[in-house]
Amino acid sequence: MKSFMIIGQFVPGNSMVHRLDPRSKLMVIFTFVIIVFFANNSVSYGWLTLFALILILLTKLHIGYILKGITPVWFLIIFTFILHLIITKEGPVLIDIGGFAIHKGGVLQGLTISWRFFLLVLVTSLLTLTTSPMEITDAIEELLAPFKKIKVPVHELALMMSISLRFIPTLLDETEKISKAQASRGVDLRTGSIKDRVYAIVPLLVPLFISAFKRAEDLAMAMEARGYRGSEGRTKLRQLQFKKLDYMAMIIYLLIILIFFSLR
């Protein structure tokens, strides 16, 4: 089960992308997500794809591994494509199957939207693949710090995020253990009718919830025992610091965006 659950799984490394300040990475990804929606012709899409490919090369991760990692999203991408194919009624008819026409506009629309989707998932998964969850939350806390002035509980939000991220692998392990224990007691999640399979989830969920609540209680206790009182007066062991690499990356990224807008 774990083998394909790699969306968001951090792979430690020492590539250029790994070494970037998480704030730079976060800003790049955030702007990239917006910029993708401005692409309007094959050249601009090509430019963004090239950018994504170079990013992948820079991470030094295996490309097959990344593509396999977004397996669960493939379904959504293909679904989007088919949806646009059927719904969009523009341009000349390409195929007509019993009143069900597929238009040229539909094919184009489907291709561009699903490609856009693919780029989004690919690039955002690069962020989590090369940045530890701790770094990401630190970066979010830093970047959102100005909002503290208008009473947004930035620290609490960041803490909640880092705790939930921290417990994802723990809960996955737990799920695997319990599902194995129940499989040994004859539960079969893979075969049987849909009704049977839904019922088969109960013996998995109840123990999982119980242990999650227990863990939460223990964690709260342990934090209080170590004097946690929220963000006030709390210092950081690892201060985030922009380096030369970050400034260079930012300048190159800006150039890439400028070229992109000229290609539109």
Added chain:
Amino acid sequence: MDIQFEKVSYTYQVNTPFSYQALKDINLEIKTGEFVAIVGHTGSGKSTLLQHINGLLLPTEGRVQVGDFLLSRKNKRQDLKKLREKAGVVFQYPEHQLFEETVERDISFGLKNFQVPADEIQTRIMDALEKVHLSEDVLAKSPFELSGGQMRRVAIAGVLAMNPEVLILDEPTAGLDPKGQQDIMNMFNHLHKTKNMTTILVTHQMNHALAYADHIFVLADGSVQMEGTPKQIFSQADELKKANLDMPDVLSLIKRINQMFGTDIAYERRQPAALAKEIAERLRENKRL
């Protein structure tokens, strides 16, 4: 059911940066009715090995034969449910798998999954309760209002109710107090003796391996490093140390006494009282010399 491992290797998360080989070329044989201990340091592959016995994991290479079932990558499609009914597993902290509203329903959960006829379920539940020394009053209670030790017994009853031919125990005493540990181990030993159940105990407690097992496999780094009777295994203290394992307390004590007083007391699976008596006698003789 005889169990046989032939050149079994297992790798977690094959083809990812996290791939990790947990078992390397394991060959071993467990005969029907034996009490076998599989011992090893944390991360030596004990738990991975035991999951091969009831088909939770299939070997990456090699094959596992359990009774009539042949488990290998090439032979994926078969009715593993039948195998799981015959090979019951008590996992580490089995109380974590409890979920039903009442103890009775939790124990009968496995029975229903394995389609045991309804009129038989009741007798099986009572039978299992007796085996784990719990009284009937717990049946109507929620498993979550019981004490930790009782919860574990309920979970074990859930496995025993399936009447498995092979019982696989993964650290069944973890987290229990010394008295509770001994009760549980005596219970399993009794079941093994009276029902002639093949029992496979996975543990890092050398004391338990010494006291109950007929045969011991020592795992280190995913391979079988030593195998033999407890006597053979524990006479090789240096080899054992290489696998990061300790000698059982009793044996270390006897060894020290023998060294200090030049006696030749042997353990021979005796209870503490009997051993103490011999030690006292020998020391008295010793003084006279």
